[in-house]
Amino acid sequence: MRLLLRKPEITKVSDRITGNGSLRSRQGFKTCNRSIVTSCRAVLLPRFGGPDVLQLRDNVNVPDLKPNEVLVRARAVSINPLDTRMRAGYGRSIFEPLMPLILGRDISGEVAAIGNSVRSLGIGQEVFGALHPTAVRGTYTDYAILAEDELAPKPAPISHVEASAIPFAALTAWRALKSTARIAQGQRVLVVGGGGAVGLSAIQLAVAAGCHVSTTCGGESIDRVLAAGAEDAVDYNMEDLEVAIKGYFDAVLDTIGLPETERIGINLLKRGGHYMTLQGEAASLTDRYGLAIGLPLATGILLKKQIQYRYSHGIEYWWTYMRADAEGLEEIRRLSEAGRLKIPVEKTFSITQVREAHQAKDRKGHVPGKIVLELEK
Numbered sequence: 001m002r003l004l005l006r007k008p009e010i011t012k013v014s015d016r017i018t019g020n021g022s023l024r025s026r027q028g029f030k031t032c033n034r035s036i037v038t039s040c041r042a043v044l045l046p047r048f049g050g051p052d053v054l055q056l057r058d059n060v061n062v063p064d065l066k067p068n069e070v071l072v073r074a075r076a077v078s079i080n081p082l083d084t085r086m087r088a089g090y091g092r093s094i095f096e097p098l099m100p101l102i103l104g105r106d107i108s109g110e111v112a113a114i115g116n117s118v119r120s121l122g123i124g125q126e127v128f129g130a131l132h133p134t135a136v137r138g139t140y141t142d143y144a145i146l147a148e149d150e151l152a153p154k155p156a157p158i159s160h161v162e163a164s165a166i167p168f169a170a171l172t173a174w175r176a177l178k179s180t181a182r183i184a185q186g187q188r189v190l191v192v193g194g195g196g197a198v199g200l201s202a203i204q205l206a207v208a209a210g211c212h213v214s215t216t217c218g219g220e221s222i223d224r225v226l227a228a229g230a231e232d233a234v235d236y237n238m239e240d241l242e243v244a245i246k247g248y249f250d251a252v253l254d255t256i257g258l259p260e261t262e263r264i265g266i267n268l269l270k271r272g273g274h275y276m277t278l279q280g281e282a283a284s285l286t287d288r289y290g291l292a293i294g295l296p297l298a299t300g301i302l303l304k305k306q307i308q309y310r311y312s313h314g315i316e317y318w319w320t321y322m323r324a325d326a327e328g329l330e331e332i333r334r335l336s337e338a339g340r341l342k343i344p345v346e347k348t349f350s351i352t353q354v355r356e357a358h359q360a361k362d363r364k365g366h367v368p369g370k371i372v373l374e375l376e377k
Helices: 081-088 092-098 160-164 167-180 197-208 219-227 259-267 282-289 291-312 326-337 351-364
Strands: 010-012 035-037 039-045 055-061 069-079 106-114 126-130 143-147 151-153 188-192 212-217 232-235 249-254 269-277 316-319 345-350 370-374
Touching: 035 106, 039 351, 055 351, 069 126, 069 160, 069 351, 081 351, 092 282, 092 291, 106 143, 106 160, 106 167, 126 160, 126 167, 126 326, 151 326, 160 345, 160 370, 167 197, 167 249, 167 269, 167 326, 188 197, 188 259, 197 212, 197 219, 197 249, 197 326, 212 219, 219 232, 249 259, 259 269, 282 291, 291 316, 345 351, 351 370
Parallel strands: 188 212, 188 249, 212 232, 249 269, 269 316, 345 370
Antiparallel strands: 010 035, 039 055, 069 106, 069 143, 069 370, 106 126, 126 151
């Protein structure tokens, strides 16, 4: 894929905000001249389809910052399963009227500009973070816009490539285990599908919380999940899960979400426990029936299951999704900095090779590590 590239057009902040182009950051950085980007390169999704529909374009507009927003010069962005699913049409009922979209949720880079209410970050600071799943302007771009609470200082010991692989997956796991199940020291946690990025994050977060963790995964991931802290790992390709998994659990995070894994996970919970699946039906039902019918239908299905399992098993049932959580991201940063939370990167591509990167993700399906797009300095 050959593309003609140009440097992004910029205008000085002094032309728009101050008389001398000088502003002091909120973190005590020296006063410096700042520039604000008006256009830059970005990967656009003009229609749903295969990797070939992705288009890297110059001069894509960069909106003005809202008071709580941060302009981030991207250095690396990782490809999540959500990106490839959205490219293929997942969430069509929500996103099709808003096309063209910019895909991407994870990012690691430097702060280029800040809104006037931002207090925790400063110009030039290295940061990492993730956008909400429904964001229309994603991170496959030279300059991304995120809210202040979607970002945190980048863990110092790791590279931008390594940092970009962490936030979206880890925040998804955090939402399930800490915000929903409220796991505590000494509890037993089962992660169904521990070999993927969310599952591996969940193992490490639960271990850091002092929990005893068991997991299921493919045979190629056994060594990795045990190294991450899981006490037991069951190869779901070789063993009968109901026979191999011992005991009962306080929380089950099901990253696979098949009817069979849901049945097994629910039956392995203690009374008062939490079952959480990443495969909620809201988006698929709204795609099938439209927002007006699909969203109420999904809500009804969720409520029915919650009531059913509360009375039949005495457990709580949840569909779980990633959301911005400043406290969670700070804990993820701290654990990553201490080497206690790692997401392996399998391969990197240049942003100009975005089609090839998506092709690699599509071919491999469930890969043992993340695929990351690097952006030039």
